[in-house]
Amino acid sequence: MLSVPLLEKGEFVRPAHAVQTGASPLIAASSVGKTYSTASGEKVLALEGLDVSIAHGEFVSLVGPSGCGKSTFLRILAGLEPASGGRLSIAGDAVSGPSSDVGVVFQSATLLPWLTVAQNTSLPLRVGPARGRAPTGVQALLEMAGLKGFENKYPYELSGGMQQRAAICRALARDPKILLMDEPFGALDALTRERLNVELQRIWQASGKTVLLITHSIAESVFLSDRVLVMSPRPGRILADFAVTLPRPRDFASTPEHPDYLRLTKEIRSVLDHA
Amino acid sequence: MSALDSQELTVEDAKRQRVRASGLLLKLAGIAALLAIWQAGVTFLDVPTYILPTPMQVWAALKSGLFVPLDSPTGFYIPIASTLANAAMGFVIGSILGLLIGSLMAEFRSVETVLMPYAFALQTLPKVAIAPLIVIWFGFGNGSKIAMAALLAFFPLMVNSFTGIRNTEPERIDLMRSLSASRLEIYARVKLPSAAPFIFAGLDMAAVYALLGTIVAEFLGAQRGIGVTIVQAQAVTDVAGVFAALIILGALGILLHLIIRAIKRRIVHWDERGR
Numbered sequence: 001m002l003s004v005p006l007l008e009k010g011e012f013v014r015p016a017h018a019v020q021t022g023a024s025p026l027i028a029a030s031s032v033g034k035t036y037s038t039a040s041g042e043k044v045l046a047l048e049g050l051d052v053s054i055a056h057g058e059f060v061s062l063v064g065p066s067g068c069g070k071s072t073f074l075r076i077l078a079g080l081e082p083a084s085g086g087r088l089s090i091a092g093d094a095v096s097g098p099s100s101d102v103g104v105v106f107q108s109a110t111l112l113p114w115l116t117v118a119q120n121t122s123l124p125l126r127v128g129p130a131r132g133r134a135p136t137g138v139q140a141l142l143e144m145a146g147l148k149g150f151e152n153k154y155p156y157e158l159s160g161g162m163q164q165r166a167a168i169c170r171a172l173a174r175d176p177k178i179l180l181m182d183e184p185f186g187a188l189d190a191l192t193r194e195r196l197n198v199e200l201q202r203i204w205q206a207s208g209k210t211v212l213l214i215t216h217s218i219a220e221s222v223f224l225s226d227r228v229l230v231m232s233p234r235p236g237r238i239l240a241d242f243a244v245t246l247p248r249p250r251d252f253a254s255t256p257e258h259p260d261y262l263r264l265t266k267e268i269r270s271v272l273d274h275a
Numbered sequence: 276m277s278a279l280d281s282q283e284l285t286v287e288d289a290k291r292q293r294v295r296a297s298g299l300l301l302k303l304a305g306i307a308a309l310l311a312i313w314q315a316g317v318t319f320l321d322v323p324t325y326i327l328p329t330p331m332q333v334w335a336a337l338k339s340g341l342f343v344p345l346d347s348p349t350g351f352y353i354p355i356a357s358t359l360a361n362a363a364m365g366f367v368i369g370s371i372l373g374l375l376i377g378s379l380m381a382e383f384r385s386v387e388t389v390l391m392p393y394a395f396a397l398q399t400l401p402k403v404a405i406a407p408l409i410v411i412w413f414g415f416g417n418g419s420k421i422a423m424a425a426l427l428a429f430f431p432l433m434v435n436s437f438t439g440i441r442n443t444e445p446e447r448i449d450l451m452r453s454l455s456a457s458r459l460e461i462y463a464r465v466k467l468p469s470a471a472p473f474i475f476a477g478l479d480m481a482a483v484y485a486l487l488g489t490i491v492a493e494f495l496g497a498q499r500g501i502g503v504t505i506v507q508a509q510a511v512t513d514v515a516g517v518f519a520a521l522i523i524l525g526a527l528g529i530l531l532h533l534i535i536r537a538i539k540r541r542i543v544h545w546d547e548r549g550r
Binding site: 075078079080097098099100102104106107108110112113114123124127128129131154155156174 | 444446447449450451452453454455456457460464465468471543544545546
């Protein structure tokens with residue numbers, strides 16, 4: 001159906017949670033720390049002793065109170081900021097800067113308003129290491145995200161949900177191994193958000209990417225993830241690691257009524273409340 | 276539903292059109308009243324024409340300068356062409372230099388540190404006061420007119436491109452960094468377009484300032500130009516002629532503003548329709 005390279009291998013098989021113990025993880029962070037110094041010279045400890053390990057193809061959510069440093073961790077993973085300490089590697093290589101193995105979806109869609117949807121989506125194929133090569137595969141991505149027919153529209157002509165879909169397409173344009181998402185649906189209304197959650201699940205299942213999603217929403221994290229990591233208030237570290245084994249594909253008609261779903265949301269909430 | 280919407284829209288449109296038409300009518304009435312009071316005041320109070328001519332006399336002066344062949348030595352067209360050519364040349368030179376220096380200051384802290392004090396000092400200096408110096412350096416020919424226009428056009432461009440580039444949304448820069456874009460790519464593909472609304476506001480100011488700079492330099496000595504026309508009319512107390520030249524200048528200023536605005540609407544179309 002799609003011409004995204006990974007998809008041609010046939011149906012993507014979600015790794016069992018037990019994979020963790022076997023092959024080496026795709027993302028490995030051990031005792032990662034981050035210290036900021038403010039303008040007044042004060043030191044702020046944002047992250048401390050953060051251990052995270054994510055397997056190939058996993059969908060992992062990171063939930064935590066505001067200001068716990070989850071966005072900081074994502075920025076470090078994306079190579080936008082250096083860690084102050086600890087070890088962090090992607091596919092065995094230490095993270096030293098932005099990498100084409102990683103696609104980032106930001107809080108706001110961050111589409112460039114002077115570019116059309118197609119131009120925005122193909123931006124990763126025209127800058128940096130991709131400079132000078134002919135962009136390919138964007139059409140298939142846009143089709144997958146339900147944006148066919150909107151290629152030549154400008155971002156201001158799109159709804160918020162469609163803008164964020166285009167942003168996801170852009171993050172997938174280089175066919176990265178990992179998709180990092182920083183509260184991508186936070187600004188959307190509840191219905192659009194649910195619809196995009198279902199879409200994201202489909203895109204993830206179809207593409208076989210490894211996803212790390214940062215979110216405020218416990219419901220969203222349980223609905224989408226294989227694992228939900230709960231972070232403590234600053235300095236952020238992992239308090240709990242919940243495996244979510246709800247059957248897939250999940251949908252908003254039945255999944256929220258599943259006993260496991262109810263149990264997990266309750267348990268995660270209780271960890272957050274007592275953090 | 277949609278039919279109702281469109282009907283409401285036309286009602287709204289008609290209302291807006293009526294408001295706009297009545298606004299225009301009011302403005303025209305205002306102008307007519309002003310001219311009538313002016314004419315009546317001068318006639319009844321017996322104001323000498325070498326102090327204040329009547330609108331009819333100004334109109335006569337305008338006619339004698341405009342309703343002539345393009346190459347008439349007493350017409351307005353030769354001075355208009357001279358002033359516009361010098362102002363345009365200065366505008367282009369000053370704008371390019373302003374954009375360049377403003378960009379360098381925004382991009383490199385060291386350049387900002389070195390140049391900012393001078394920029395600030397020159398900014399607060401009434402630049403028209405430099406005109407005599409410019410005439411000494413560039414002579415009474417076109418050089419001093421172009422230099423003066425360039426000098427006045429330079430500052431709004433420098434300040435606005437600096438401000439615009441520094442105000443680029445940090446998320447857009449993060450996006451480009453996450454794609455391993457080079458510094459030049461970030462500047463050309465994100466910062467410069469992001470600053471475009473600021474830059475166009477600067478160009479709008481610069482166009483009028485360039486005209487002002489040219490006129491000031493012409494006052495100090497020139498073979499031709501609107502400034503020369505004004506000074507010559509003043510020398511023979513042809514106050515109606517001075518008024519006519521001022522009206523021409525005002526019209527030129529409005530024309531330049533409209534041209535810049537039309538270009539802006541084409542290039543920065545994404546800015547006005549709400550981001």
